[in-house]
Each structure stands twice: as structure tokens, then as C-alpha cells.
Amino acid sequence: MADDRRQNTMWIGAGAAGVIVIILIIWSLVGGPEADLEPAEPNDSGAPGVVVDDGNEMPPIPPVMPRTGMAEVIRAATTWQPAFQSFYGQPAPDFTLKDLSGNDHRLSSYLGKQVMVVFWATWCGPCKLEVPSLKQIRNEMGPDNLAILAISNEKEDVVKAFATQQGLNYTVLLAAGELPAPFNGVTGIPCSFFIDAQGKIKLATEGLLETKEIRSILDAQ
Numbered sequence: 001m002a003d004d005r006r007q008n009t010m011w012i013g014a015g016a017a018g019v020i021v022i023i024l025i026i027w028s029l030v031g032g033p034e035a036d037l038e039p040a041e042p043n044d045s046g047a048p049g050v051v052v053d054d055g056n057e058m059p060p061i062p063p064v065m066p067r068t069g070m071a072e073v074i075r076a077a078t079t080w081q082p083a084f085q086s087f088y089g090q091p092a093p094d095f096t097l098k099d100l101s102g103n104d105h106r107l108s109s110y111l112g113k114q115v116m117v118v119f120w121a122t123w124c125g126p127c128k129l130e131v132p133s134l135k136q137i138r139n140e141m142g143p144d145n146l147a148i149l150a151i152s153n154e155k156e157d158v159v160k161a162f163a164t165q166q167g168l169n170y171t172v173l174l175a176a177g178e179l180p181a182p183f184n185g186v187t188g189i190p191c192s193f194f195i196d197a198q199g200k201i202k203l204a205t206e207g208l209l210e211t212k213e214i215r216s217i218l219d220a221q
Contacts, residue, residue: 070203070220073213079126080207083191084182088202092117092195093180097151097173100160105173108199110147114218115195118150119186122162126208127190131166133211137218138170146218151175151183194218 074082092115096106107115118134120127138148148170152159156174163172178184182204183193194203194217203217 070217073216073220074203076216077205077207077213080205080209080213082203083206084185084193084201084204087182087204090201091199092193092201093183095179095183097149097176100156100163100172100174105149105171107149107195110195111199112197113143113145113147114197115147115149115193116214117183117193117195118148119152119183119189119191120150121152121154121189122158123154124189130190130208131168133209133214135167135169136211137214140215141218147171149173 092107094106094108096104098104107117116134116137118130120130122128134148134150137146150168150170151173153175159172159174162168182201188206190206190208192205192209193201194205196202202220205217209217
């Protein structure tokens with residue numbers, strides 16, 4: 001009996017070993033648990049890349065750039081300085097002046113868009129240097145978003161000749177009579193007043209402005 005039990009145990013062990021061998025053979029044929037997985041190709045850094053389904057690929061989302069604060073713009077100024085600070089946040093006093101074609105321009109008619117009121121002269125060196133920046137801003141921002149009103153107190157023929165020669169693409173006005181404060185307090189040019197779409201003075205500058213600075217001021221809060 002003992003021999004029979006021992007013989008049965010050996011057969012059972014041999015049978016189990018045979019089953020295990022068959023399972024391992026089948027396992028190796030199908031490739032194991034990683035048979036359906038393809039190794040990711042390394043990226044430039046050598047780390048495994050991410051497999052992306054091109055059919056569901058989402059377009060990249062551009063980063064949102066924070067707007068520059070006005071205080072930061074003023075701190076970065078090198079060729080100009082803020083002026084008439086007591087008028088910041090106040091409604092810009094209205095005025096009406098004629099352009100070089102004799103048409104009237106009323107400041108309050110530009111509500112709903114930003115306005116640059118620029119005081120300048122043809123004999124002013126920094127004013128001449130500022131002209132290309134004003135022309136570029138005019139090209140970048142359409143008249144529906146920005147009005148540029150450049151005011152000179154010189155004779156009409158002098159201003160008109162300069163405007164034609166320089167190809168000015170913004171509105172040039174001729175000063176006539178007394179303007180309301182703070183516009184009547186301008187003593188140094190170029191001097192620019194930045195007026196927001198609600199008609200309030202957001203900043204006044206005295207000195208030369210470059211294109212990037214004008215952009216920053218227009219965009220600043």
C-alpha cells in the first residue's frame with residue numbers, strides 16, 4: 001500500500017509539472033503580459049515619450065500674459081516722466097479744434113475708444129523723433145480703437161508742410177485760443193495725455209515716447 005501511495009503521488013506531481021510546462025510554453029508564445037505594449041520612443045532628453053492619438057490631439061493653448069501695471073510702466077521710464085498727476089482718473093475736459101483740412105474735432109466725440117492727445121512742434125527735436133512711433137502705433141491700432149490727436153500752435157502752412165513731408169497718418173490739429181486745464185498747462189514738449197475709453201485721463205507724459213512704451217501705456221491698468 002505504501003508503494004502504491006508513493007507511486008500515485010509521483011504521478012500526480014509529474015502531471016502537475018507537465019501542466020505548468022504547457023502553460024509556460026503557451027505564455028511564451030503569446031509574448032507574456034507586455035505583448036500588446038509597444039515601448040515608447042525616447043524624446044530628445046532620453047526620457048520615454050508619450051504616445052498621442054493624432055486624431056484627438058488638442059491644439060496648444062497660448063499662455064495668458066499678465067497685463068503690465070501703470071506703476072511698473074512709470075518705473076521703467078527713461079526718456080520721459082509722468083506729468084499732471086492730480087488729473088489722473090479725472091474726466092478729460094472737452095475741447096474742439098480744427099484739423100489741417102478745416103474739419104472740427106471734439107474730444108468728447110471719441111468716447112468709447114482710447115485717445116492720445118499729443119502736444120508737439122515741427123522745430124522740436126524729440127517731437128520729430130517720436131513721429132515714427134506714433135505712425136507705427138497708428139498702423140497697429142485702427143481708428144476704432146485709438147484716436148491720435150496731435151496739437152501744434154504753429155502756423156497752418158508750416159504744420160501742413162511738415163505733415164505732408166513726413167507722411168503723418170494720424171490727426172493733426174491746430175491750437176486756436178485757450179484750452180482748458182490741464183491742457184493749457186503744457187510747458188514742455190512732446191507732452192502726451194492718455195485718455196481711456198470712458199473719457200478719463202489715465203496718464204500724462206512729458207518727454208520722448210517709444211513705440212513699446214506707448215503700447216505698454218495703452219495696455220496698462
